Amino acid sequence: MIRRKPIIAGNWKMNNTMEEAEKLVAHLLGLIEKRDREVVICPSFVCLSRTAELLKDHDVALGAQNMHYEDNGAFTGEVSPLFLKEVGVTYVILGHSERRHIFGEKDDLINKKVKATLKHDMNPIVCVGETLEERESNVTFEIIKNQVYGSLAGLEKEKMGKLVIAYEPVWAIGTGKTATKEDANEVIGYIRKLLAEKFGKEAGDKTRILYGGSVKPANIKELMDMEEIDGALVGGASLKAVEFSEIANYDI
């Protein structure tokens, strides 16, 4: 069995004022036990810099929730990869279902962002996932294939080592409904097969693929026991220090 270092990433979404972020990070740092896994937290852009200061000397990585693909220019309201690098961001969530469905992001835009993230030596966490309607119409695998190939088009094999994918079925995000561990494992295994076909066996074997969708302390262990699942992208439960630490500290 191939071992890949697990990642537990918390996506705070549009939550936490600076004061709340400070309290949450301080509490969390006291609870996280360092083990053979990476822990990442992804605050709002506004809280990145302060969170970076608080994480200094701790083994918790800083992530952003989105990014523009250009370094600078007339892109009012956007955030450059250079700004993220400067504050110490090492992971960037891209193509989250809320970006796809609320803000209309498509695979070709996500693809530009993925390339920019890799160009700046950060790790993209590329989110893919089907809606409930798509699952019920039995087109999950087709949707996943289009999203994976579309968002990763033209990537150089040499850069694949930094890529992380998150399989997040849209119907499981923030709904309390978790995909069964077997379903999540099956789709993640399929994504791995797609990577191997397109980028070679090594890319398939080495790329870390996370599951996201109502992950909580009660289900993390069974998900992480599945062969294909390399970690979790956690939304709601990442806003509570005790819950998120219990997820991050799951027993192997």
Ligand code: PEP
């Ligand atoms: C997410 O936002 O990526 C997510 C998985 O949210 P939740 O854990 O709340 O379902």
